[in-house]
Amino acid sequence: MGTLYATELFPLLSRRGSDGFVESGREGPLSPAEKPAEGARLTLAAIVDAAIEVADRDGIGALSMRRIADELGVGAMSLYRHVDDKDALLQEMSEEIGRRFPYPVDDPEPMSWRDRVRVIVDIDWELYRRHPWVVLAYSSPRHSFGDESLRCLDWFAAGFLELGVDLEEATGMALTVWSHVHGVALVAVSDDLLRAEKPSERPDGLEDLIEGRGKAFAPHLSQLAGSARATRLVDPRARLDDGIGYLCAGFAASLDQRRLTSRADTP
Secondary structure (H helix, E strand, O other), rough: OHHHHHHHHOOOOOOOOOOOOOOOOHHHHOOOOOOOOOOOOOOOOEEEHHHHHHHHOOOOHOOOOOHHHHHHOHHHHHHHEEEHHHHHHHHHHHHHHHHHOOOOOOOOOOOOOHHHHHHHHHHHHHHHHOOOOHHHHHHHHHHHHOHHHHHHHHHHHHHHHHHHHOOOHHHHHHHHHHHHHHHHHHHHHHHHHHHOOOOOOOOOOOHHHHHHOOOOOOOOHHHHOOOOHHHHHHHHHHHHHHHHHHHHHHHHHHHHHHHHHHHHOOO
């Protein structure tokens, strides 16, 4: 998995259409009416909101303390009274995004482990869809395991305890699901990351093969040509759902194996 500092290589997230991830945030900087009046009290929340808007609009590589200050109509040095540096700001942004896409941690209704998986997949996918820069931010453990994320992980991992696993295994299962969602999301925005100015419209090699245009020597994969089902392999959301299905089948199989072992051990 990459690190946050991959943004030095990929400074801008371009806008993608409805097939993958879509644009989000406002179109353009804050209007003069939205900027704090000169001398008005600046807050951490206002700084974080402005930074998220910049990242949504222009990519995480466009973030700088001066850029945020310009958005807010204040001096750059005034930001440092509220946040230590850009890295600390990114941490605050990651935490805020987590709060905007909460898990039902406080819902009193019981929820099975499968239901929890379905819920977090939908929430996290929508998060990445609306804020593609978070895919890079969450690649760094120091930004992906803040207080809010740990609270969500605690709730998510607890659901797997009903499989009869211990807490270490339950947490590993939860992290595996998170990693899968994150990995598919990263692939979905990778073309934008590699081609900041203008995303390529050329199909990838697998899509070419499925549509019967493949030239690579792949005797088994070539049989996918013309298959309607094979189109799921190049649809990010379909690939996400299929992968989650495979993971859940494995988790359930571990429970079945434990039950069989328990019966065999019973005199």
